[in-house]
Amino acid sequence: MSQQPIADIFGVAVLIAALLFSSEVAAVVGPYMVIVVAATLGASFKVARREKTTRTSAILFFLRVVGMAVLFTSAVAAALNAYRPELSPRVTVAPIALLIGFVDWPWALGKVVDLALAALQRLFGGKGGAS
Helix, strand or coil: CCCCCCCCHHHHHHHHHHHHCCHHHHHHHHHHHHHHHHHHHHHHHHHHHCCCCCHHHHHHHHHHHHHHHHHHHHHHHHHHHHHCCCCCHHHHHHHHHHHHHHCCHHHHHHHHHHHHHHHHHHHCCCCCCCC
């Protein structure tokens, strides 16, 4: 009786979840365990960069960041897989969750908006004012 080796973090998470749940439930819970662990790691760096506040405020911020990663990671992984089929969500979920937990989103989205406005200004020429 030969068993296949566990090749990735998904397999490990499903195996650990299978110790607590049935195999059907473990197949669903396992990927979310990967997302929560990766997002927790990213969010820990974000909390460390954050200005010092109360412990309760830091915990709520941390939970909000991890929750955001849980909500958006699967959608981003599926979109990335649709754009680049060779990138399986099984491979990209952990790095995406880490990135979502780590990035300072107000700053990053501000940079994206600045780039979009600059592109629109170049596209429609010059100063952007109506004459």
